[in-house]
Amino acid sequence: MDDAFPRPEHSDHIDVQVEANAAETTTTETQPNVKEPDENKNVENSKTTSEKPSSSPATSFSLDTLFLLLILSVVISNPPRLVSHLLFTQRFLLTHTFRASSPSSSSAAGEQAYCLVNLMAVAEFIGNLDLEAVVWARQRPRSNRWANARTRSYESSYQHRSASIRSVLSSSFTLLNRNGQRVEAGQRKNNADDDDEEDEDMDGDSLHLPSQFDVDESDASEAEPIDTRSIKSFESMMSDRKRRAKARSANGNAAKPYPNHGSTYHS
Amino acid sequence: MSKQFQFKLVLLGESAVGKSSLVLRFVKDQFDDYRESTIGAAFLTQTVTLEDQTTVKFEIWDTAGQERYKSLAPMYYRNANCAVVVYDITQSASLEKARNWIRELQRQADPSIVIALCGNKSDLSARRQVSEEEAKKYAEEEGLMWAETSAKTGEGVSEIFTAIAKKLPLTAPPSARSGAARGTTGARSGVDLNKQPAGQNANEPCNC
Numbered sequence: 001m002d003d004a005f006p007r008p009e010h011s012d013h014i015d016v017q018v019e020a021n022a023a024e025t026t027t028t029e030t031q032p033n034v035k036e037p038d039e040n041k042n043v044e045n046s047k048t049t050s051e052k053p054s055s056s057p058a059t060s061f062s063l064d065t066l067f068l069l070l071i072l073s074v075v076i077s078n079p080p081r082l083v084s085h086l087l088f089t090q091r092f093l094l095t096h097t098f099r100a101s102s103p104s105s106s107s108a109a110g111e112q113a114y115c116l117v118n119l120m121a122v123a124e125f126i127g128n129l130d131l132e133a134v135v136w137a138r139q140r141p142r143s144n145r146w147a148n149a150r151t152r153s154y155e156s157s158y159q160h161r162s163a164s165i166r167s168v169l170s171s172s173f174t175l176l177n178r179n180g181q182r183v184e185a186g187q188r189k190n191n192a193d194d195d196d197e198e199d200e201d202m203d204g205d206s207l208h209l210p211s212q213f214d215v216d217e218s219d220a221s222e223a224e225p226i227d228t229r230s231i232k233s234f235e236s237m238m239s240d241r242k243r244r245a246k247a248r249s250a251n252g253n254a255a256k257p258y259p260n261h262g263s264t265y266h267s
Numbered sequence: 268m269s270k271q272f273q274f275k276l277v278l279l280g281e282s283a284v285g286k287s288s289l290v291l292r293f294v295k296d297q298f299d300d301y302r303e304s305t306i307g308a309a310f311l312t313q314t315v316t317l318e319d320q321t322t323v324k325f326e327i328w329d330t331a332g333q334e335r336y337k338s339l340a341p342m343y344y345r346n347a348n349c350a351v352v353v354y355d356i357t358q359s360a361s362l363e364k365a366r367n368w369i370r371e372l373q374r375q376a377d378p379s380i381v382i383a384l385c386g387n388k389s390d391l392s393a394r395r396q397v398s399e400e401e402a403k404k405y406a407e408e409e410g411l412m413w414a415e416t417s418a419k420t421g422e423g424v425s426e427i428f429t430a431i432a433k434k435l436p437l438t439a440p441p442s443a444r445s446g447a448a449r450g451t452t453g454a455r456s457g458v459d460l461n462k463q464p465a466g467q468n469a470n471e472p473c474n475c
Contacts, residue, residue, distance in 0.1 A: 063287075063329045063331045064282055064332065066309055067336065110275070110312070110326040111310050114309070114310040114326075115310075117342050118309075120342060121336070121339040121342050121343070124338075124342065125336065125339060
């Protein structure tokens with residue numbers, strides 16, 4: 001029965017409890033759930049408390065919590081060429097899954113797929129994160145000068161910024177695009193950055209293929225020539241990326257700033 | 268002879284409607300095959316045995332319910348065989364969100380996806396804001412499965428999942444069985460280094 005009930009949340013709690021008993025260092029947040037050391041009763045007990053996720057943060061370890069932690073860890077660690085690695089892993093996992101599709105391995109594969117999708121979602125979220133909005137929210141006084149500098153088409157998108165996040169990084173970065181999902185952010189980026197090219201067709205805008213190499217955040221800052229100069233702190237945020245991008249372009253390796261037009265898409 | 272099926276089930280719904288609790292109740296109350304995980308309640312598997320000894324294994328994918336992650340949801344429900352859209356009967360706004368999810372699923376998810384609408388927290392019927400009739404009528408209009416559940420008391424939880432297991436296309440070909448959980452098409456079976464690239468590009472959807 002013990003092995004039959006390895007619900008991770010509860011087993012985690014049990015582990016934490018053991019550890020707390022041994023070292024007395026862990027927080028007391030998990031204590032209410034684990035009053036009874038008796039295993040199954042314990043699971044039963046912690047279950048009822050975990051139904052109210054807000055009551056105790058430690059009891060609910062659902063994706064809401066996990067996702068925030070993942071975002072934070074990715075932002076802090078800033079792994080190089082994250083998207084390239086993710087895409088490679090995805091391809092590997094797909095092929096691997098098809099080759100070894102026995103029932104025993106597919107369970108593990110499902111979990112791996114879930115992990116991968118979570119990390120891809122984090123990358124997607126960070127990639128589409130509207131850094132300007134973040135900066136704007138932190139520096140309200142600057143927003144007027146900044147907003148006036150924008151053209152009319154940008155202002156219209158500016159009003160909808162909360163509804164849809166604008167891609168700060170290169171649109172070639174977008175994983176959703178890669179998988180054929182239309183992302184408004186791609187269009188919006190085009191609207192905002194290519195004021196002169198507004199009349200160009202919008203059909204292919206959200207469907208960019210990533211450039212095969214250097215699908216890296218640093219390429220993206222090259223594709224963002226306007227905004228990075230209008231906001232000082234934004235520039236400082238991006239300066240590291242720009243430096244890397246310049247080093248890259250010096251090597252003749254940089255991706256096209258706008259790979260939007262003329263790219264092909266297979267579905 | 269017993270058959271085994273494996274399906275991907277994705278949980279959708281506003282945050283704090285009890286998605287995780289629902290699935291914890293479901294997984295806890297029945298036999299769960301051995302697995303180790305460090306993801307917590309986010310990814311769980313549960314096996315349901317039907318009357319005819321067919322076993323249906325659910326891979327349950329939790330999703331982050333907050334609005335700001337809404338654009339990421341397609342990554343989660345892609346290739347899902349079934350979706351459980353959860354709302355909170357004590358909050359009529361959560362049913363509205365559930366409607367949005369269902370619209371999105373009908374528009375963008377796999378057309379054969381089985382969608383179940385699930386009104387959670389039925390133990391709090393004293394504070395009910397969504398009547399059974401309203402939700403049931405909506406579910407019938409949209410052709411969804413519908414049930415009210417209580418993760419707290421366990422009422423209706425295993426029933427709805429069992430109903431989903433019964434409704435899922437168990438006659439699906441074996442290729443779609445395990446592959447459907449995450450794969451794309453069977454044609455894309457890896458990289459053949461010996462193949463001539465010219466003819467291959469025409470029909471293989473290589474996104475690189």
